[in-house]
Amino acid sequence: MLTQSQLPQPDSNAQQLSQQLIANIKSQIQQQGGQLPFSAFMQAALYEPGLGYYSNSLRKFGAAGDFITAPEVSPLFSQCLAQQCQQIFAAIADKSAIILEFGAGSGIMAAELLKELANLNALPEQYWILELSAELRQRQRETLQTHIPTYLDRVQWLDHLPEQPFQGVILANEVLDTMPVEKFRIKAAGEFERACVSWQENQGFHWQWQTMPENLATQLQHGLSDVLSSLPEGYESEWNPALAHWLQSVAEILQHGLILLIDYGFPRHEYYHPQRDQGTLYCHYRHHSHGDPFLYPGLQDITAHVDFTAVAEAALDAGLDVCAYSNQADFLLACGLPERFALSDPDDVENHARLSKHIQTLTLPSEMGELFKVIALGKEIDIALQGFPREQRYRLG
Template structure:
């Protein structure tokens, strides 16, 4: 998603919107009460984003695009997905047929269509294109997009709840990890680290601190403190994404041979735990306004956190994957042939040229999405160096 929209006041929801979220507000308040008065933020985030029928990603609300809350790279230009398809094609060729693609969190289904169109043009279609999507509303949205754009390929597309066992092929995810529920925590110089919970007081949702709600979180906080505590101010607030580590471990166990390619915004760990990020990296989006208040506009706004790529790389490595590539979005797209795609645009048609190149600038300029967005690749039994990391591969930064 584009993150540098000019700052502006958070728009107020309409009366209809406020009415529509009442069931979600009731559910959250009920869960807070039945959980002893406070809910781990990870559970709050899970409920507000994914509750069946009423969570943000499961509502009828328009999420993506100008009339929604944010826009992602595949929605900005098909060139993003065409570049990805080049990386996918390289590995599909090495796997020599008999292999599939699975895309997690496929949003509106745009990237799936553009990747399949590009692979078809190169005679490199996979056997199946699985979509692992947890939102039933978005599954329907994806089916509509695919039926409209690539009806002749719909038989290859299979929706699944989980990664298939003994999978051979390519796993893709654009902006999926940032949408996973995170624990919100506070690191203290006296080593009594706390978790931040959500409570309900005087008709308001509020933060309240307490002991970490699980042992793994406590151990993780102790480890972060041991590594970075000397440089962090007291009461440093941040997020821990345990769900992402579990997710990649599950994928690693089921991947027989192939590539996992994840694109998201975030940092390596030593950049993530910088003193200046003392309020953490939570980011909410409502009608293209980005802000940090996750307890407002619930069910109407997206909630995300930046990705700690080192943590996910460690979990992948421990599960037997090879960490093969780490770079920023600019280098990755250029290495996958962005310039050659751009050269296909007729430079004499000024209007078209501007229309098609403007979003590309947003994808690659360092103060837009080019540097904040990273691409990480994990492989199993893949021998060749990946083309997407040929210009720049900074594994040592992880």
């Protein structure tokens, strides 16, 4: 595991921001009697207004940031996604269809998606972006102004979920993995410990384990009842108790259409495999990955993989249909990726090689092709979805 000395040194402004966030979290720990649940620490580290990773003004995406998402690897990703959106718009047959994107990052997916939908004569009436970060909103606006100034008037930024249900498509690419999670440890049959965070001046933030509150332990026992019996004492992992509420809220605003959630993760039996006994919690800083969430608070991303079985269960409870599930590679291949590569001129060696490399990154099992999954959740959608000819819902059981 990387140590702080092995990571790039942040500049003085970034260090000052991190120190402000540390002081804020220390105050929260003191108010809670010396221990803060890890989920609350993660919430502050990522979303504390003005200071948290996704709320401050520091660059996060792309080569100059901390990580690269699929839309930034290549416009091919968004072009393929547009094919699936077009099919849904045709099924809805309503010219007032809308796209809602959660957390649009740099804005490049929205830009490339709208550009391709225009080529397909399938532009949505509006493109909503739910984004709480003022800095990211500005960056998204600049990206859209640069790439698609003609369609910028269709884009609207939201502070909260729309009040009235709408018809269309809801997109969330690498959103679920940044939701704060509970970190737990199995103590004995039916007993769990909850990871908390404490502070000492001589060692900074550090882990403390406490008996999990009874109501939370009951939720965990119920949510993971099909795998807990196979896990040994001392097993550590994460769990997202907020997922069900989030999906319920999203389901309530969709009148007719499709929700596409794209993220890295596993079905439950793979996520909570006995050999994955330290969980999936990971951090990303300047394109370095490591497992210490206490390094540079506010300057690094903190993530946990997604339990897609939990997503499917929460969707059903929220009144959604689980329409399809697949890996990213199969989804992109079914949405026209090979055909797009075939349009590339092999005599243009540099461009052809670049496209080939991008496709490998998006689809190879050793890259993003297998780890990243796509799950489609719908309301009143009764068609065979283009992106899922080899859909794998059976794996979620």
